[in-house]
Amino acid sequence: MASIPEGLLDGGAWFRVEAAATASAVRRTAERLAVEIGMPERKTADLSIVAAEVAGNLVKHADQGVLLLRTVRAAGQAGVEIIAVDSGPGMADLARSFGDGHSTAGTLGIGLGSISRQSDWCDMHSVPGKGTVVAAQVWPDGPPEPAWAAGVTRPLTGEPVSGDAFALRDADGRRQILMSDGLGHGGLAAAASHEAVRVFLEAPADQPSGIVELLHRKLNHTRGAALAVAELDAEAGVVRYAGLGNISGTVFAPGGARRGMVSLPGIAGHQRRQIRQYDYPLEPGSAVVMHSDGVVDRWNPADYPGLLTHSPVVLAATVLRDAGVRRDDAGVIVARLP
Structure with missing residues (x-):
């Protein structure tokens, strides 16, 4: 492997x-x-x-x-x-x-x-x-530090691969996450999202709007993707967010209050009117959840006592289980800082 x-x-x-x-x-x-x-x-x-x-x-x-x-x-x-x-x-x-x-x-x-x-x-x-x-x-040598972000993807029923992908990175102290939904389904959609992940992980440290701009330029040889990048800045108490297309981003406060984040219309690699970055308050212990349009916003944290205090991977898997749809690829990434 x-x-x-x-x-x-x-x-x-x-x-x-x-x-x-x-x-x-x-x-x-x-x-x-x-x-x-x-x-x-x-x-x-x-x-x-x-x-x-x-x-x-x-x-x-x-x-x-x-x-x-x-x-x-x-x-x-x-x-x-x-x-x-x-x-x-x-x-x-x-x-x-x-x-x-x-x-x-x-x-x-x-x-x-x-x-x-x-x-x-x-x-x-x-x-x-x-x-x-x-x-x-x-792990072969004992566990690393608990992950501050994690995600889960699932392909459309009948497809061998998912067109959704995610990644996380710490670039010069900038903790950032990516959610990508390759246009359509199958291998070409997966290839677009895999290219988005590669570019994201190799990109110089920059704010989310700059990274989305870079992704838009670099994906022009692919089918294209809806994607978004979020940066969690615990010291400043903000989430910086930029997105193109149908990626949903939400900040969940520890008590369960939710604030949606704005992605603008477009397809990275092909169509965009503008790329804008928005800042949102980030309380200590908040969770940032991003997902593709294969996941609907119908779940309520109040129905899951204690879930927002659990690990990002358990939170992501729960959202995928109860809000993912079978007629599309589905992907969720969750990030939380102390």
């Missing part, structure tokens, strides 16, 4: 986990990824246990359970991440479910303690009646 640049997450492989055979395939795929990135045998064994427990729980207890398996990279090392998502029945007392031997017909209790012990990092959120999201990572 080719190395994954810092700031970029592998799109990974999605599994619909409804039978024991699929759970076994997840475990074998996880072990193969571990070998490809050179993970030590001891850590590969840990990963195998985590994969088996997560997938097995989906088979035994979940409704519409799906699992994303992907390579992640940070702090000069590559690891493997497992994200499991289901749509019911959820758990009212997640902490109690971590106890070994705890299991009821209405929870994913079996194995949560093992997942927590064998992984280097994990996070879980569950709401009765809505379902559970579990994210776990195994």
Whole structure:
């Protein structure tokens, strides 16, 4: 497997986990990824246990359970991440479910303690009646610092690749995220978004409007993309945002209050009237959520107690589960600074 640049997450492989055979395939795929990135045998064994427990729980207890398996990279090392998502029945007392031997017909209790012990990092959120999201990572040399931003993409049903992509970077102290939606679907849409990610990660440090301008120039040989760049400046207490096309950006305050951010009409690489940057207040603990038009703005943080305090990847996966549509590629990226 080719190395994954810092700031970029592998799109990974999605599994619909409804039978024991699929759970076994997840475990074998996880072990193969571990070998490809050179993970030590001891850590590969840990990963195998985590994969088996997560997938097995989906088979035994979940409704519409799906699992994303992907390579992640940070702090000069590559690891493997497992994200499991289901749509019911959820758990009212997640902490109690971590106890070994705890299991009821209405929870994913079996194995949560093992997942927590064998992984280097994990996070879980569950709401009765809505379902559970579990994210776990195994790293060869121990976990890096918790990620300040993370995202998830999913292709249109029937397509092998997603035209949506995301990336994050810290460029000379500027913490910035990109969300890109390649025009259309399939390989050409994916190629446009992959080029946007490449340009974004290699661009000189600049404000979001300057980066969007650069992206517009560099994508002229592609199909084009709707895209947006946000910069989180905790010291100044602002989010700087610039976008072209149907990318939605929202700032969620810790209490759940939301403020939408403005993307202007256009297609990066082909059409634009103007590129403008807007500044929005950023309270400590706020979450910045950006997504493609394959995700609708119909979810309400009040329906997910405590979700805004969880990791960016769990928040992104929850939004994708409940607000993503199957008739389009879908992508979400979430960023939060202390």
